Amino acid sequence: MAASNATLRAFLHGLPGVDRVGADQRAAMLGTRSIKTTAKAGAIDLAIRMVDLTTLEGADTPGKVRAMCAKAVHPDPSDPSVPKVAAVCVYPDLVAQAVEALGNSGVKVASVATAFPSGRSSLEIKVADTELAVAAGADEIDMVIDRGAFLSGDYVKVFEEIAAIKAACGPAHLKVILETGELATYDNVRRASWLAMMAGGDFIKTSTGKVQPAATPSVTLIMLEAVRDFLATTGRKVGVKPAGGIRTTKDAIKMLVLVNETAGEGWLDPDWFRLGASTLLNDLLMQRQKLSTGRYAGSDYFTLD
């Protein structure tokens, strides 16, 4: 199928369309679910376990990464019952520091690669970028697709790049960032999801966090439908990671509701669903404490790392 742009195009454009109004309406309706008491407590802990704690700044330093890793393992130093997050996510040159800081804590190290965030470089550079991160000990690679190639209809180029990066990953898991904010239409989001899954991605991820809009509920809904249908068609299960703009516990719980009522509970696990975020974690901790004590503590009682 990936033999030519014509065959890929025929397949991708043959997928059922997405009606924007209907998709937005469904996502909004699921946003009205009221998750309270025990359900909320369970959801908060699950969300913490799904967080990919992220720092992707030009100003990142080894010190900043070490501090974030400490937080990833013990999100709330005052409460050992708080689970650790799924992974930390950093640039390739800081993977070694993260690996060292996390040791055998069980928190995974994810690295963005492939000329993140724009993806504007040659395949050789992208592969080298990936190999750098894998060699430094990254467990997971978050690559970006070539949106320019996708939008110009060069699906073969996108497919082959993903396949090449997957090969370069070796044992590392590959998350494919679609950058849905640049794909613009929901039809494109569905097509790019299928393209990434067919090319071998282990996860499909909404966004880099550098482009708005990022992980909207509607886009996440469409990607969850895609992994559900892909499993039914091929028997292979692919994970989903919304990233960018998920800041509050409410946002995170809405995401879990989307998973529960779209792909199903089989995806309600850090192996199959992640939340790419940085500021979200403290809000989850704050709401968790509020649920158990009945009171809100000030923001100074939660660490900034």
Added chain:
Amino acid sequence: MFEYAPAPESRDVVDIKPSYGLFIDGEFADGTGTPFKTVNPATEEVLAEVATASQADVDRAVRAARKAFGAWSALPGSERAKYLFRIARIIQERSRELAVLETLDNGKPIRESRDVDLPLVAAHFFYYAGWADKLGYAGYGPAPRPLGVAGQVIPWNFPLLMLAWKIAPALACGNTVVLKPAETTPLTALLFAEICRQAELPPGVVNIVTGAGETGAAVVNHPDVNKVAFTGSTEVGRIIARSVAGSAKKVTLELGGKAANIIFEDAAIDQAVEGIVNGIFFNQGHVCCAGSRLLVQESIAGDLMESLKRRLSMLRLGDPMDKNTDIGAINSAEQLARVRELSDIGEAEGAERWSPACALPERGFWFPPTIFSGVAQSHRIARDEVFGPVLAVLTFRTPAEAVEKANNTAYGLSAGVWTEKGSRILWTADRLRAGVVWANTFNKFDPASPFGGFKESGYGREGGRHGLEAYLDV
């Protein structure tokens, strides 16, 4: 497993009185008929005792409306608009109270009464408030006159919304009204009466008489009523049409339906599945324009049915007051018996019946979401209005066959078309004999959009500029 904990809406916001009287001439008064009880269909708990209006009570109500008509119709439109805007704002302010009461008395999920019914009710009053001083520009002459006293009888499926559809245009045009709410759902209409007092609406402009069919007949047949508006079953609609024939009364009837929801093979499948669910399971299928006949192109029927069944398994049936409930209670034991009867007939006729695994509460009136596949046009389940959460699935091969089957019904209230191809939407909509055709959506309402049927679905239009005609002497 992600189990949602119970999230019940509080019923403390509403104060249900042990008994309710009639609302005549701006005052609450006892009825002279035998009072009846209204129950919560989800629990069978008696909510209140409600007065029955006898012929004499209806006489008083019509007299009050007649007396009020002179001054009300003489008011400048902008003054009548002020009252309607005020009512609309009070409805918004008290929407939580109204939504809770609607759910308790009707059995529909609080999510629907809160997110659909109440916003539409307020929107309807706002919309017609805007017309009150612009009637000369509605296309019915420079100074169209009101009709007089409107006798209005409404059903139990959208108690407050149907009240709004009836009262808002009537008042905007300068009429006064005597309205009879359904016997099983009188409470929100009586709370609306309180809102009329709060808005200082002049006495007699709105009168509300409760009771059963006899009270409704007394309203409709009253010689001093100038206009009859009815929403309900085709059977009662026929009786009304017969009884007003030969009189000077103007009539609008909004009756039953058996709408076709047509899914072409190039439809956006995930959204179409949502549309099917919303078409027939919204409000437990107690919707006259419900998409109760699914017409699906044979080439995608297998996949679509699989998706639909998976989606139905996610529906949350139970306590209507829980904010996460999707399917509430059937409104009455009588209606439940009818839904059961028609479903049993469907099975006996050879259609394949399917419902998701779904525990029904022990008390109250409940029916699981149900699909019948392998249905033929000749089955009663494809012809009779079930008015419940029951979907009949038929297939078609070509667009022409879809249209032919869609139109092959005694009704003609609404229809749905699902395709990503714009030209096919227009081609199909042109040929469907239905008052409303939804494209790539279903059960969407807006006060600016006229609503009404073909054939046995009734006559006249409600909503929009067209809805004014029913209340003007034109």
